[in-house]
Amino acid sequence: MGILLLLTAVIFEIAFAIYCIATKQNHKKLKNWIRIAVFIVFAILTVSSVIVWSFSWVMLAILLFLLAVYGTVSLILKKKNIKQYKTSTIVWKSIMMILIFVFVLSPVIIFPQYQSPKVTGEYEVATATDTFIDKSRIEDFSDKGDNRIVNVEFWYPKNTDGTYPLLVFSHGAYGIKTSNSSTYTELASHGYIVVSIDHPYHSFYTRSEDGIVTMISPDFKNEVENTNKGLYSNEERYNIIQKWMKLRTDDMNFVIDTILTKAKSDNDPIYQHINTEKIGVFGHSMGGAASVLLGRERDDVSAVVNIDAPFFSELIYNKADDNFMASSKAYTTPLFNIYSDDVWRQLNRTPVYVANKLNNKQFEGAYTTHFKGAKHLSLTDLPLFSPILANILQGGKADIDKYYCIETENELILKFFDFELKGIGHFAPKETY
Known part of the structure; x- marks a missing residue:
């Protein structure tokens, strides 16, 4: 238009x-x-x-x-x-x-107007935002001594009874909590309560309930860019990655724990409709890596979706030969991996993806799907919201149809969580879409 x-x-x-x-x-x-x-x-x-x-x-x-x-x-x-x-x-x-x-x-x-991806569930979906203050942590990105704040947004079935599984989403580097809104909406329409997290200073921007806007940290941005350019030694890279993962998982743990506490005492219908016994986590890129780690660390996480991310949590730095190796500890939480071409081609040749290799016996039970022709951001809503920005950020236009990609991804994620958290149907994704 x-x-x-x-x-x-x-x-x-x-x-x-x-x-x-x-x-x-x-x-x-x-x-x-x-x-x-x-x-x-x-x-x-x-x-x-x-x-x-x-x-x-x-x-x-x-x-x-x-x-x-x-x-x-x-x-x-x-x-x-x-x-x-x-x-x-x-x-x-x-x-x-x-x-x-x-x-x-x-x-x-x-930012052209666009047709929203299809929503197939029976429930009308509502949204709500909140700001959680973590009084146990001081914000490392600021010298003011303030507590860490985490902004969240909920997508949930509107005006319904019963309880629904909780799904927690973490965005990628430079991302925002609405990066996969079509996915959250589709899931909520089928009876899930989805909470997406803005990781302050890791997200491009985030706005708290009191109106304060926090932009991405220049230091974090430089770390990501320098890591992608290969400017760090393997040991430096490993330490930086672990720092990223700690911040991400600390945020996710804090959000989950806060929601579980509110589910016991807060009269807000959002919290009262959460089935605290059914929790899934998922994320894109860096958020996917953090989700995999959370699936290993938390006993109450029953299903994980990794969207186009390396298994940072499964890396071990071997100082003797200055290289990365995969953990030898079995991963037991049900896991579904979704890869674009950008990541798929790196699985067998890039050191930080050593744990993602398809022949890794520690992940024998994991499901893995490859979207042929997709680029890294094809697995988010950005190509719909802003095709120009998506093409610039990912270095060109993807060969896959953007609606087919995101709608198929949403369908697969829904089926995976339905199977693992609700015991509905049978999950057997194709290797390639």
């Missing part, structure tokens, strides 16, 4: 400029009527939901409104065209308007 509108604006400005040049007139009155008409059409398209209103349309709406007001005032005052016609002026104004339209339409192009 954004690109179509921009092309329309560019074609109009060029065509109108050519018309003015050919007739050697400014045609100010005609342009004022066109400005008014364009705003009316925009308003009609918005009211009729052809244009789905969101923050990305604000700048365009303001521009069209101001142009319409200017045109209306000019027509009412019947301003005469006292400015002498100049070709250079016509060309300059046309160029300026094109640049202005590029600017105001950039949010619409970067």
Whole structure:
């Protein structure tokens, strides 16, 4: 929609400029009527939901409104065209308007309106946010001595009875808690309570209930970038990874423990509808790695989904040969791995994926699926929310259809949790989708 509108604006400005040049007139009155008409059409398209209103349309709406007001005032005052016609002026104004339209339409192009992935469950889904304060931890990323805060969002069945399994999600590096909203919605529609965590200073940004916004830590961002560039020694890399995992799992443990406590004492319907005996964890990228670790450490976690992540928790640094090796301890929690091409091709050749190898006997019972043609961010909602940003961040466009990818992923995750937490059906995913 954004690109179509921009092309329309560019074609109009060029065509109108050519018309003015050919007739050697400014045609100010005609342009004022066109400005008014364009705003009316925009308003009609918005009211009729052809244009789905969101923050990305604000700048365009303001521009069209101001142009319409200017045109209306000019027509009412019947301003005469006292400015002498100049070709250079016509060309300059046309160029300026094109640049202005590029600017105001950039949010619409970067964040286009899109059709939400299908939701197949019977329950209507509601959401709620909360901020938990961990009084046992001081925030390491700040020198203020404040306690660590963790912002969360719930997706849950609305106006229902009974209790439902709890699923806890952890986003990837630079991610946000809404990174897989379509997955949470699909799960909640089938009778799950999903809580997604913002890891402050690891997430791109997070907003607490009191309105305080926390942006990603530059130090953390540099660590991730330098690790990906191979600028650290293996020992340094291992220590950094363990630091990341500790922060992530500390947050996840704190959130789970807080929710379990609230389920006993808080009258909020969200907590009262949680089945505390059925808990699953899942995450994307770094969040997936933390989920695998939580599945090993917590006895009350009954199922884990790892979305495109190395098993950081299963790595052992061997100082003698300066390399990584996999843990020899069996992993007993039911595990489902989902891989994109970006990770799949690294399983047998990148040291930090040594524990992910398909022939690792410690993970004999794990399910593993590969989405052929998918890139790392194909397994999140970002390619829907912002295809341009997804392509930039992951180094190109994925070959897989974005709706097929995310809807199939959501279906598989639902079936896995249904099988492991509810005892519903049989789970036998294909090796490749």
